[in-house]
Amino acid sequence: AQSVTQLDSQVPVFEEAPVELRCNYSSSVSVYLFWYVQYPNQGLQLLLKYLSGSTLVKGINGFEAEFNKSQTSFHLRKPSVHISDTAEYFCAVQVGAGFQKLVFGTGTRLLVSP
């Protein structure tokens, strides 16, 4: 069974500092990778996705992620965070094309303080 590991349950950071949220997955076959964000009291919203091609993927709100096949990782980064980035972030993987379910990680809560 596929699994997604988000190594940090909570990441505290000061405003304007850089941040990296880590994600590793278990599959050795082709995968599609996603990062979703959940703001307080809201549903999930897609930040970015990796399907193929360039391993550096840019998303909304200044976030980007890098796909590393050899390390089976898809870490999310932002060079300078804002208070409004405080949210929970979920990494998810879909194995193969066609109808396949998403497998989600356990989430990382990003806490940005002034």
Add this chain to the structure above:
Amino acid sequence: DVKVTQSSRYLVKRTGEKVFLECVQDMDHENMFWYRQDPGLGLRLIYFSYDVKMKEKGDIPEGYSVSREKKERFSLILESASTNQTSMYLCASRFPESSYNEQFFGPGTRLTVL
């Protein structure tokens, strides 16, 4: 924009009650999903539906059933609610024609079973 709506944001029920959680999407998506979200566990798939009147068990279907009589509506049913079903429930939908498409989420229903 895709809109996924859920009938209630907050719901309080008593043990043994039959509970209906409703989800409606307005973008003619074939695929629909029900997840539950618990702290430290991320999102876990309860049931999904390829299309009208079709349903498949997800990873944690026990204690739940679903109904999909119309394409836009996917209902989650707790036949006899128990306290361990207290959770956040998220509905999602997806247009399946692109094999690596994103899921669009509703705002969630926070269910408390007393």
